[in-house]
Amino acid sequence: MILAVAVAILVIGSCLALVFDRLWVDAARVELQAAAESAALAGAAELATDHLLQQSDSDRSDLVLAAAVHAGGINFVTGSPVELQTGEEGDVLVGTIEADADTGDTRFVPNASHPTTCQIRAARLNSRGNPVAQFFQELTGQWHADVIAYAEASVDNRIIGVAPTAQGPVPALPMAILHTHLDPRRQDTWQRQIELKMGFDRYSYDAVNGEVYAGPDGIPEMLLRTASLGADEDDSEKANLLALDIGTGLREPAVVEQIRTGWTLDHLASFGHEFRIDQGPQQLNIDSALLGPIQESFDSLVGQTRICGLYTQHRASSDTLGQAAVATLVAIRILAVEDAGGQKMHLTVQPAVIVTRTAILDHQNAAWLPDRSLESTNPYIHKLFLSH
Numbered sequence: 001m002i003l004a005v006a007v008a009i010l011v012i013g014s015c016l017a018l019v020f021d022r023l024w025v026d027a028a029r030v031e032l033q034a035a036a037e038s039a040a041l042a043g044a045a046e047l048a049t050d051h052l053l054q055q056s057d058s059d060r061s062d063l064v065l066a067a068a069v070h071a072g073g074i075n076f077v078t079g080s081p082v083e084l085q086t087g088e089e090g091d092v093l094v095g096t097i098e099a100d101a102d103t104g105d106t107r108f109v110p111n112a113s114h115p116t117t118c119q120i121r122a123a124r125l126n127s128r129g130n131p132v133a134q135f136f137q138e139l140t141g142q143w144h145a146d147v148i149a150y151a152e153a154s155v156d157n158r159i160i161g162v163a164p165t166a167q168g169p170v171p172a173l174p175m176a177i178l179h180t181h182l183d184p185r186r187q188d189t190w191q192r193q194i195e196l197k198m199g200f201d202r203y204s205y206d207a208v209n210g211e212v213y214a215g216p217d218g219i220p221e222m223l224l225r226t227a228s229l230g231a232d233e234d235d236s237e238k239a240n241l242l243a244l245d246i247g248t249g250l251r252e253p254a255v256v257e258q259i260r261t262g263w264t265l266d267h268l269a270s271f272g273h274e275f276r277i278d279q280g281p282q283q284l285n286i287d288s289a290l291l292g293p294i295q296e297s298f299d300s301l302v303g304q305t306r307i308c309g310l311y312t313q314h315r316a317s318s319d320t321l322g323q324a325a326v327a328t329l330v331a332i333r334i335l336a337v338e339d340a341g342g343q344k345m346h347l348t349v350q351p352a353v354i355v356t357r358t359a360i361l362d363h364q365n366a367a368w369l370p371d372r373s374l375e376s377t378n379p380y381i382h383k384l385f386l387s388h
Contacts, residue, residue: 025145028078028124028132032149035075035082036122037386040153043068043092043118045355048155048382049207050333052353054218061094064118068092072122077147078132082122093119097154097387108152108388117154117387123147152388159378161276161360162263162307162329169262170275170358174248174255175291176284176309176326177224177349178240188240190310190330193222194351203335203348205303212303212335221335224347227288241347242324244309245285246275250321252294259297262306274360281312281325288322295345298337305333305352307381331380351380359383 043064051058065086072082084091095110097117108119124132124147131144162170179190186192193199197220204217224241247267248254258267265273275282291298309326333352340346361383 025132025147028145029147029149031075031077032082032122032124032147033151035072035077036120036149036151037153038075039068039072039082039084039092039122040118040120040151040386041384042071043094043120044116044153044155045384047094047115047118048157048353048355048384050205050219050353052379053351060115064094065090065092068118068120072120077124080130083130084120084122085128091121091123095119097152116156117152119388120151120153122149122151150388151386153384154387155355155382155384156361157378157380157382158362159329159359159381159383160278160362161274162356162358162381163274163360164263164265164268165357167357169264169267170307171305171354171356172246172263172275172307172329174244174246174258174263176242176244176286176311176324177222177330177332178312179310179327180312182313188223188225190222194220199350203350205333205335205350210303219350219352221348221350224349225340226290226292226345228292228342228344239288241291241345242286242288242311242322243290244324244326245287247271250285250287250290252290255290256294256297259294259301275329276360277326277328278362281327282309283323283325284309286311286322286324289343292340292343292345295337295339298334298345298347301334302337303333303335305331305354307331307354307356329378329381353380353382355382355384357384 046060046064046067051060069084069086072084075082086092093110094115095108095117096115097106098109099106108117124130126144126146132147162172164170177190178188181189199220199222201216201218201220202214203221204213204215206213225239226241227239243250243255246258246263247270248258263275268275307329310328310330311324311326331352331354332349334347334349336348338346359381
């Protein structure tokens with residue numbers, strides 16, 4: 001009888017040990033998958049930076065590798081940091097996702113000339129000397145377990161709008177920049193200063209230190225001006241920077257808060273919780289003088305990248321300070337904030353590249369569509385997403 005009880009206890013104990021070790025390995029697999037996805041997102045983000053505006057063809061593999069390895073290292077699996085191996089047969093690859101013309105099946109193609117995808121293999125293997133150890137080794141006879149996780153993240157710039165996600169708000173400012181003007185004498189437009197590269201180039205940005213320095217960096221800049229408070233129609237027309245009503249009613253405290261937070265779900269409630277530009281320009285209420293008195297809100301943003309709108313000529317309205325048609329979205333980096341007197345503000349900005357999970361693609365499988373020259377291609381805003 002005693003022997004039977006002992007055997008039963010041993011069997012039950014072994015079963016419980018197997019269950020516990022299985023749960024332990026499953027938990028390790030979940031942690032490893034999260035680490036792989038984090039590394040893939042960090043690596044893919046390095047594929048869309050300001051180098052695209054500088055028309056630089058330099059190989060960014062080392063930067064992608066460094067970002068992915070760092071992201072992996074700050075994630076832990078069973079208490080140990082995830083180590084991604086480097087080298088030709090390493091755990092980090094860059095390339096593109098391509099679809100088979102006949103079957104539609106997709107595959108990762110490494111070492112593309114213009115990569116858009118980062119692929120990660122995160123592994124805890126006995127052959128690497130870092131397997132997941134088991135707790136009840138003597139009872140189960142299993143001393144360790146091999147665990148592997150794969151992840152792919154991509155960037156794509158066929159953008160039709162933005163929308164907040166569970167991860168956070170849209171990194172956007174409630175403002176728009178003059179894109180074009182009917183008066184050919186107006187030189188202070190985005191089209192002339194940025195697209196035609198007629199703007200000055202006096203600043204550069206060091207991404208490593210996150211600081212702005214004097215000196216050119218090959219990206220044109222633009223001076224933005226607000227109107228003064230109580231400005232007449234002529235003075236308001238001379239401004240090339242407007243405050244936009246993105247769910248704030250253009251109330252100063254609400255606009256200040258939105259500059260800090262970005263566009264939240266509440267801000268975009270009246271827009272259907274997303275701001276889209278694929279169905280024509282958005283007609284928005286504007287204020288040409290609101291931003292000047294709150295210019296200190298921009299001081300902490302020097303060197304940072306944000307999304308904003310481009311507008312064509314604005315017009316006066318009987319019940320608001322005006323309206324403007326916002327036709328597209330761009331990304332800018334704020335380089336300098338200046339008090340222009342009379343509660344007016346001057347902002348020096350340059351175009352920038354931003355990667356964000358809040359961008360909306362024109363097609364759910366856009367990352368592997370063969371045609372990358374669609375009208376919705378945006379050189380400044382890239383969607384960052386897990387593609388596998």
